[in-house]
Amino acid sequence: MTEMLNRTMMALMASETLWAMQPQAFSVFAKAFALDGNAPEARSVFADDDEGSAPYELVDGVAVIPVEGVILRQGCPFFGIAGQHEIRAALDAALADPACRGILFSIHSPGGQARGVKELADSIYAARSKKPCAAFVDGLCASAAYWLASATGRIYAGASSDVGSIGVILRHMDKSGLNGQIGLNFTYITAGAYKAVGNPDAALSDSDRAVLQARVDSIYEMFCGDVASRMGLALENRGAWADGRDFLAAEAEALGLVSSLVAGKTEAITQLLKETHMDRTELAQKHPDLLASIERDAAQAAVQDQAGKIAAAEQAGVANTLAIMETAISKEAAEKVRALVATGMTPDQLAAAATIFGAASDRREEPSGEAAKREEMLQAIRQATPGAVRDGAALKPEDEALAAIQRIGKM
Secondary structure, rough: OOOHHHHHHHHHHHHOEEEEEOOOHHHHHHHOOOOOHHHHHHHOOOOOOOOOOOEEEEEEEEEEEEEOOEOOOEEEEHHOOHHHHHHHOOOOOOOOOOOOEEEEEEEEOOOEEOOHHHHHHHHHHHOOOOOOEEEEEEEEEHHHHHHHOOOOOOOOOOOOOOOEOOOOOEOOOHHHHHHHOOOOOOOOOOOOOOEEEEOOOOOOHHHHEEEEEEEEHHHHHHHHHHHHHHHOOOOHHHHHHHHEEEEEEEHHHHHOOEEOOOOOOOHHHHHOOOOOOOOOHHHHHHHHHHHHHHHHHHHHHHHHHHHHHHHHHHHHHHHHHHHHHHHHOEEEEEEHHHHHOOOOOHHHHHHHOHHHHHHHOOOOOOOOHHHHHHHHHHHHHHHHHHOEEEEEOOOOHHHHHHHHHHHOOOO
């Protein structure tokens, strides 16, 4: 049974052409698994996995899902193969586990098979709406592995870690020269202009190359688009962060590929705990420093929220009074007041600007009672103009509006 599995897996890998993987790692991997097509020389490397092992480790309510080694459809941890199916199964189990309040992918991988990675990354992205997710780079997070990590939107990395290698590889092997040396000549009889595109028994034609390049470009576009949207990067600047290079963690952080640097997995878990729902007693017992940080953040947020409410109340009071003035006096007068209020003038400053409303009277005699009406209007404007908050309390729009109505009614 194991031998059959070995042959099946190696045949599947030999048929794969698209890889999101570090070039140097890909070269080593291709030789180890005979991806040059020399199947008789390939060594058997797959063995039966241990049954019944847990898909993740639960640490303080955080499910730590390992992503170790080259990423293929099916995994074999003993030989450094991380399986897409196994990662997905662990993710589903963590989402269904009531004891799990957050998910951390612990990654050490050069990348791997490109097909299927986007779909798995989309599943991780969707999981964020159910439970907080993050990724921890435990030394290496490249190519397909970074595609998965970026889906969490939050990546922690150790200072010496390598991150990036965003790109796609497709390798074509031309065996026609070797075939000629050993007396072999292959003829492909096809229906469809590109049915045998990229076959290894002939040199790659320009038209075949264009077809294969378009395929690589399509996967690359998906890769870059997902990373940009999920890590908050500018897609138009991808030449800086998606040119296939690896970056040390600090440089990756500067580029936006890493959220923050951490000392290790424990600190990454602590960071993620800020997004979970521990009660105060549990936080105080297990993470007192984290609790203090959360409470400081909450106090600052409360102050900012109160300031916002006060500002909103002041704006509402001004808007109500100006609306009444526009109806009771004139639209032109209200617009003048609105322009003055927009400058941030205080009531005293506004009183000094009263000549705006009285300039015409300097050139002609005022009708009887006009000066008194203008003074009443200015008093209303002073009240409508925002000033310092009295007695530490927010202004009440309804009180401002009522006072204005009473004053305007006397005009």
